[in-house]
Amino acid sequence: MPVNQTLATYSDMAYATSVVIYIAAMLLYFGEFAYGRARRAAPERESVLVGAGGGETTSKPAVGHVEEAPKRPLAERVGGMAVSMTVLGALVHLTSIVLRGLATGRAPWGNMYEFGSAICFAAVVAWTVVLFRQLRVGRRDATPSQLRGLGGFVMLPMIVLLFLSGTVLYAKAAPLQPALQSYWITIHVTAAVISSGALLFAGVASVLYLVRSRYENNPLKMAKVGSRLPTSQALDRLAYRTTVVTFPIWTFTIIAGAIWAEAAWGRFWGWDPKETCSFIAWVVYAAYLHARATSGWRGARAAWINIFGLAVMIFNLFFVNIVVAGLHSYAGLPGS
Structure with missing residues (x-):
């Protein structure tokens, strides 16, 4: 076409x-x-009438008067x-x-x-x-x-x-290269796109968790940034729940890729650099979920595992696709 x-x-x-x-x-x-920090909404103003005896009575709005809503900061x-x-x-x-x-x-x-x-x-x-x-x-x-x-x-x-x-x-x-002309590109790569994007967000949440945790442990450190972030529990929850939802999608991505590899190259798994790095990322995220569910490894240790998983994903996205020669070298760049 x-x-x-x-x-x-x-x-x-x-x-x-x-x-x-x-x-x-x-x-x-x-x-x-x-x-936007430390600015609380101004208390509602009350009109007070001072009586002759020094008593205070709250004035009532006049009939037909519409009170204006407080202006947003x-x-x-x-x-x-x-x-x-x-x-x-x-x-x-x-x-x-x-x-x-x-x-x-x-x-x-x-x-x-x-x-x-x-x-x-x-x-x-x-x-x-x-x-x-x-x-x-x-x-x-x-x-x-x-x-x-x-x-x-x-x-x-x-x-x-x-x-x-x-x-x-x-x-x-x-047009697509001949090796990519398969309906599996819609299934496999779509799952890879969704999982990679969500895991990228989870990794950022883990990085911010470490910043906030350091501030909570020592308010003198990271004060300008840490004090304005949600609590460490909130950030940890965001990272964990995002990874929990995304991990099955990443698992399906690897399985779908193996099925496509068998159809395209006659084998399910060949330890191609892309396959190997994707499997390593899967192991890292599985370790993160296990660590997060284990009381002794919650907190900073689990966050570092999640950040390492993000690093593996970025390495897989750039270095493996562009630098390392393999069956998955479809970057579309000159000479690839």
């Missing part, structure tokens, strides 16, 4: 636009994070704008992915540029779902401002990856 260059161009434009919107959202998140409004920009950026980002797929007539994750874009979209969706769910539940260990404050730290690695995908890893819209 020939590539529709017009749709491909619109896809690239939407991609660049989404990056700009994400950057604006990140700055707004950090704006609320930096200036500026930092809170900035945080709301950040969430709105995140949703807008995700919609524009989704448009870019869909247009890329329509332009090429295939699943829009056949090279590193497309795969990186899809992972970032999955991570942003995961963050947005977690944010709205936590705000709806209303946790005592994290205020809405503190929850939104995580957004800047989540968006930062997304923007870095999007920038690298759109520049260093960029590949023009083209």
